[in-house]
Amino acid sequence: MAKAAESSGDPGTTSPRPLFAGLSDISISQDIPVEGEITIPMRSHIREFDSSTLNESVQNTIMRDLKAVGKKFMHVLYPRKSNTLLRDWDLWGPLILCVTLALMLQRSSVDSEKDGGPQFAEVFVIVWFGAVTITLNSKLLGGNISFFQSLCVLGYCILPLTVAMLVCRLVLLAEPGPINFMVRLFVVIVMFAWSIVASTAFLADSQPPNRKALAIYPVFLFYFVISWMILTFTPQ
């Protein structure tokens, strides 16, 4: 029943055909459905993906995110030149690390006279504003890395220093002395170097080749400040 009317133009002429002329050649038979939503396959795929993550259980979501974070931790601990941290960046890992570090670095505020150590908010602010500053600097120097990718990398590369903090706390439980200090110094220096190597492996490729040193120096200062806070931490 959906029979098309004849086209007014002669099909064989070489004159330019009017705009809608070709449509009259369509013959739509009855049993082929012409109604329905016209969607692009990719778009419908995305929609389907979204609704499926909304409907899944909370445990699934959390496990998926934790696995992603854990995978990135592995990439930081064994730094190779790879794109994983950059490609699917997330800020969960940096948040977990920053909160852990800030909690461990916090002095007990009972004895307020000796209150000179970093408080939670201080460490938090240092880490995040330091990372923001380094990102802005690398962007201004001509790097082609996005803001959040850089934050992600810098945050994840705090992992070695968090491990150093844990080790230092454990070492501080033992008997004090110059050996104690030497052990802590050695651990912090090694972890500091590890952080710098890890972040260089990820960030260096995004900088123009002759300016890598200019972009890495603030990273060095940033991790130096954090290492110094870890090394001079003494629980009262």
Place this chain on the structure above:
Amino acid sequence: MATPAAPAGGARSGAGPEWGGFEENIQGGGSAVIDMENMDDTSGSSFEDMGELHQRLREEEVDAEAAVAEEEDGEFLGMKGFKGQLSRQVADQMWQAGKRQASRAFSLYANIDILRPYFDVEPAQVRSRLLESMIPIKMVNFPQKIAGELYGPLMLVFTLVAILLHGMKTSDTIIREGTLMGTAIGTCFGYWLGVSSFIYFLAYLCNAQITMLQMLALLGYGLFGHCIVLFITYNIHLHALFFLFWLLVGGLSTLRMVAVLVSRTVGPTQRLLLCGTLAALHMVFLLYLHFAYHKVVEGILDTLEGPNIPPMQRVPRDIPAVLPAARLSATVLNATAKAVAVTLQSH
């Protein structure tokens, strides 16, 4: 079903001038990121829809009787499809327009590209400028060249912050109601920005030829001397050594800045005023940095607490000239002994 595809394709490609602007809108002309979600094929689809609608209306005229029942269905579906498509397009266009406006406002106010030319440096240039900041040049008849960049000064200020932190930690500076980090950052950035502005203001009064950017760069590079002196003397605590370095290194970097300013100012009074102020501030700042963070400083923020807090107590500490490792271990020993004593007492 190749037939509908071909004319649709032909129609799309032949759609040039009429639909060209429409397609551009859809694909978001201003943004640098091409969002795949917004690359909608609805231009072609709405075309097909319209063609379908035309066709259905034509069919209604041909087949009146059977088309009555089906006309309602067909028209209903066609209209619904058409309206749905149209509303989606309208929504899409509104989203694009809103996004464009927001990104324009953002790029106007938060454009870091304004600062981009000041960070256009090479490592070799930074190194040479750092070394030159310690070498005064005695050419005063012709304005000396000042590199207008901000990377070097900014990095030097941050380095000074790090060194200051190190110094405060090793001397057990205690700041009440404040934080070490906050104090260090506030001091260094406050000096750099504040004194630069003040000297720029004086330069404006004294008719000197220097811009704000140049002043920031000049003073920033002048902090290189401070960094060196403090780095050495926070670790080796001999007062005589500090005074020697203060005069030598501090003096050199001050002389360099003074020479540059003199070359850009006319008139002896103006030169004296400008350069005297800068020299005084620069040298005194180094003195302040060394001595203020070597003692226990119960900050002025104390007085904000109220009357029930005891007034400022200065407890000068004699720091022997030993290596920092032993010093820190002594601190650790003391702290641990104290902690042990407290625990033993509480039991």
